[in-house]
Amino acid sequence: MVRISVIVPVYNCETYLEESLGSILKQTFNDTEIICIDDGSSDASLKILNEIASQDSRIEVFPQENQGAGAARNYGMEMASGDYVYFFDADDFLERDGLEKAYSNAIRNDSDIVFFKFDQYKDNRLLAHSGPDLEMQFAGADFDNFTFNWQDYREGPFTGPFAPWLKLYKKEFLDAHECFKFPNDLNHNDVPFHVMTFLKASRISFVPEHLYRYRIDNAASISNNRLKKYDHIFRIIHIVEDFLLSEDYIEEFKRELDYFKANRITYEMYGRPEEYFYLAKEELKSVDLSNGLLSKDTSFKANTILSSNSLEEYNHKINANKEINGLKRENMSLADEINSLKRKNKSLAYENKLLSDKLKKAKDKNGEILNSKSWKITEPLRRIKRLKRKF
Numbered sequence: 001m002v003r004i005s006v007i008v009p010v011y012n013c014e015t016y017l018e019e020s021l022g023s024i025l026k027q028t029f030n031d032t033e034i035i036c037i038d039d040g041s042s043d044a045s046l047k048i049l050n051e052i053a054s055q056d057s058r059i060e061v062f063p064q065e066n067q068g069a070g071a072a073r074n075y076g077m078e079m080a081s082g083d084y085v086y087f088f089d090a091d092d093f094l095e096r097d098g099l100e101k102a103y104s105n106a107i108r109n110d111s112d113i114v115f116f117k118f119d120q121y122k123d124n125r126l127l128a129h130s131g132p133d134l135e136m137q138f139a140g141a142d143f144d145n146f147t148f149n150w151q152d153y154r155e156g157p158f159t160g161p162f163a164p165w166l167k168l169y170k171k172e173f174l175d176a177h178e179c180f181k182f183p184n185d186l187n188h189n190d191v192p193f194h195v196m197t198f199l200k201a202s203r204i205s206f207v208p209e210h211l212y213r214y215r216i217d218n219a220a221s222i223s224n225n226r227l228k229k230y231d232h233i234f235r236i237i238h239i240v241e242d243f244l245l246s247e248d249y250i251e252e253f254k255r256e257l258d259y260f261k262a263n264r265i266t267y268e269m270y271g272r273p274e275e276y277f278y279l280a281k282e283e284l285k286s287v288d289l290s291n292g293l294l295s296k297d298t299s300f301k302a303n304t305i306l307s308s309n310s311l312e313e314y315n316h317k318i319n320a321n322k323e324i325n326g327l328k329r330e331n332m333s334l335a336d337e338i339n340s341l342k343r344k345n346k347s348l349a350y351e352n353k354l355l356s357d358k359l360k361k362a363k364d365k366n367g368e369i370l371n372s373k374s375w376k377i378t379e380p381l382r383r384i385k386r387l388k389r390k391f
Helices: 017-025 045-053 069-079 098-109 171-175 190-200 223-228 232-246 254-267 274-284 296-307 311-370 373-377 379-390
Strands: 004-010 032-039 059-064 084-087 113-122 125-130 167-170 204-215
Touching (some): 004 017, 004 045, 004 069, 004 098, 017 032, 017 045, 032 045, 032 069, 069 084, 084 171, 098 113, 098 167, 098 204, 125 204, 167 171, 171 190, 232 254, 232 274, 254 274, 254 296, 274 311, 296 311
Parallel strands (some): 004 032, 004 084, 032 059, 113 204
Antiparallel strands (some): 113 125, 113 167
């Protein structure tokens, strides 16, 4: 038995496999098994996997027909024998001490789940630091010795990041719940897994470091092809809702579920076809958009969907609002500039007053000197000196 089973779904990642798997093989923590599930790749991914596996006994390769990342992850969980399970995407990169830091935190806190942060990369350039902002949620916490659960963070199960690659899971915890499965052949398959595991976990801990590099420029990735399957997010929402019903959570989390629905639907709205708009409008009819959890932007978008009769009308309203907000920002910028000029003018006026006062004092002093008896008495001597200088 090993301490960590790393599960890697692979689909058409030939360009990145050597670098991505290399980041796992070169970890400072090496008591691992690396379970690679080739999900029916049509490129050279399977060949590359077998070549890498022939050079390192920790790697096992299991081919399957194309069923999606969810099915591949489920297959990997069945094969896993480690104390902990880590899901890794085959086109990304893990910092060299990533597993060591996550595992140390898990053991120290006896965690069911360990979270950490990630960076977004494009063309090997850092775009943004990302990840759960738990430092703000639990201000002042010593995360080396700190755990929480949904009762401490009610929105946690229903907000992102949902991705499994920024979490380390205790295998015993996963095995104890039959519902912990990724939906097969669906985009966003990590969303219900996140919701279920977060709600069932007794002890969740956190490493406040960016340990994972998420690549956003792989044109073949699932995330870059999500727009083609417009109905998947609604199927995912219904899976989450069915789970809450089956576990008698539905009344407990009514507000959070509405928050989750509105967030996911509006987030996925951009670039979607007309069919998505009508599904979104129907789903949002049952959502309480005034529950106090939604951001102003999400609330506006959700209400705009409900008040629009077509995708074209929705886009028109959204674009008009963007223009209005743009003009507001421009107006605020001009107002700031005017206020800055006013402050500068006030400063110059004050400086001018100081100089005027100084000049007046100098003139008064000069007048006193010119009218003094000593100045008048010495005038003949000054006249003689001036005459001498001429000659």
